[in-house]
Amino acid sequence: MAEKEEKGEDGLVAEIEKKITEAFEVFDRESNKTVDVREIGCIVRSLGCFPNEAEVQELIEKMEVEEPGGFVHLEKFLPVVTKVLLDRRFRPIPEDVILHAFEALDENKRGYITKEDLVKYLTEEGEPFNQEEMEDMLAIALDPETDTLLYRDYRKKLVVDETKTFPYNV
């Protein structure tokens, strides 16, 4: 009985490892089991994890990147991320929580946030967006007529896309 359970556990680990390896290999341009360290956040997030930037850095540190701005080998990546998935760390937030976050920026509860406010909050507070991230977000998020973010529509747009591609859970 105990042995059987053990097997089940091993099977789960093996399956998680395969899933991680696949995601890793999409970013492994030369098929040599390495990726650019700057892609780590992207791979971890695409596996359904929801870390902040500091937490991504923390993971990278565990992966012992040899040189700054260097490459991460699958061997180092796999155990760190397997543990994250097994421990169910960085779980995604329920959908309505993000709506509350936008509401918190909408002081007068008007249902929208002006471009100026959005840029100010997201490039000055928290883990600020760089210029590229901010521009990318504005390009999709802003309503061209009013130059404001109608956050209910915006959130819906992105969420619909997501569930089609990434319905799986670990």
Next chain:
Amino acid sequence: MGSIIGTMGCSSSVADRRSENVIRAAILIQKWYRFTMARLEMRRRYSLSIFQSIEYADEQDQLQLSNFFTFMLDHCNHPDSVSQIFTSPGAPQVVDEDLCLKEFEKKIDVPDSYSGPRLSFPLTVEDANALLHAFRNEQLLHARYVLQLLSETRRVLKEMPNITHLSTSYSKDITVCGDLHGNLDDLLLIFYKNGLPSEQNRYVFNGDFVDRGKNSMEIVIILFAFLLIYPNDLHLNRGNHEDYIMNLRYGFTKEVSKKYKDHWKQILCLLRDVFSWLPLATIIDSKVLILHGGISDTTDLDFLNALERNKLKSLMRPPKSVRDRQDQTKKRIPTSKPSKHIANQHVAGKTQHISSSGLTEPSGSNSPPDPALKEWKQILDILWSDPRSQNGCTPNKSRGGGCYFGPDVTAKLFKRYNLKMLIRSHEFKPEGYEISHDGKVITIFSASNYYEEGSNRGAYIKLNPELTPRFVQYQVSKLTRRQNLRERVGTIESSALKSLREKIYAHRSELTSAFAQYDVNGTGRISVNDWAAAMESVLQLELPWRMLRSQLAQMNPDGEVDFMSCFYDLKMDQPIKEAQPALAETLCRYRKDLEIIFNIIDKDHSGLISLEEFSQTWRLFTSHLGIDVQDDSIDKLVLSIDYNKDGHIDFNEFLEAFHVVHRLEKKATS
């Protein structure tokens, strides 16, 4: 659901609480946005992986086809007719070497009604401008001028060495462009941004001008026109697509025959010759080597400079000694009726590899080294190879030809020839360029939107007299409104998945039996793990199958894959009753190969071949692949498609029937 924005201590003021809430909200939105973008990026990346792995698998098929040509030569009952495969791409009357401008003028009349540009030789800048203007307005250049231009180009190219030496000393910059692949808009954009070629504005075009895009002919005409006007300032290197057998598969032959209904035979025949006269490489200031693919551990520039380059009309046709060797390998594999079922039959020569690095003389062979073999190997390597970051020189497994060369191979060659940079093309790059081997090797790729609208940027290099490269990126957009990132990824993804589904359908019976092996209890469902293993082993594509599963097959609540659901969306275009499913699948899968073979057999390019030719070729092809198809089934099928019973088959129409279509075309963007 409560707010995650928790309450602060009682002592803090309302304003503090407000700002605390704002910071938390900002952090959450930033986190959520990065999460969303990461997943979008993943979809973009795997879509590009799909495109690229299918492209390379197709190149392998094309290289394998050269094995079949050999096989045909050896097994055909009428060797005379088949041996012509290699002498002419369907043009019996070879264009006379000495046929000059005057004769084309006499022979081909340009009617008064022709409104396109009229060229007079020697060409001037005005002629080039007229050509650019005409092509922007989608006009064609008359066949007479095309033939004149090509024969003049051949005359000029013949005077050039295999390796062109340039110097930056008397010029400002030299611009280097990579693959264009028939994307005229990219060439026009480069000229618009960077200026037309001239004595002050020198260019090197690094091969792959043709195939895939719609305007290969126009690109070739423009490049050749500028070459004639500025033979010392515009330079062309041969790419792996400047090869008439490649052109049969990848669209250029078709483009020419559609655009020039009366003279395409002569044009193709001349082009075949012109391509073989293209220089192989360019060296700037003895320091920068520019060639299309790459190098191998045996690349010998002195040897390459000395060989007769025009002898190799197509690299798809290995010299005889390679064919003999491959034949020996093949003899060990039974070629006739090895199995009862089509499934699980792999192409007999699938694992064979055409390359120099993996290619050594058969052990125990006392045959003297074949000079033709060495020439072929040397050129194959520089036109087909790709760089890798691992040291060493290994066979190029994904393309099936050329090799992968590591930093050590680059370093060795640089030392031997005292070089400092290698500029090559040949590989798709999302940003249009990539730097590898510690900055020693640069890849430049100039066809933007190569796989799909929005899939990649194109780029070119500006080299200044200090030989420092500067990259200029661009992207042609046909859409009036700029798509946002999310829409772009949606377009690329659905197009990639479409190609993948077609590939899946073409392997239907093989996949079905692979799935069935895992489905011990016959439930029609298998685990995701088994499903992924089956997909990987049958399709031979390294893709993130677990991630793609949701797009390709349905899963039940227990997490098992309903494996037949991956065929639901697809069907054969106009199913022919007489074709049994297995036969139809074979035809579907090898449609491209068969199209090329039939085109070669169809010497007068009437689009028709005789029933006898069809059956004979079919038997050879299936026997070559080791597929057992009952002879009478194909005969029945053949008779059924000879609609007017005149003993001939319109093979294009026939093959068109075995096209996979999608029942429910999903919208490109949601």
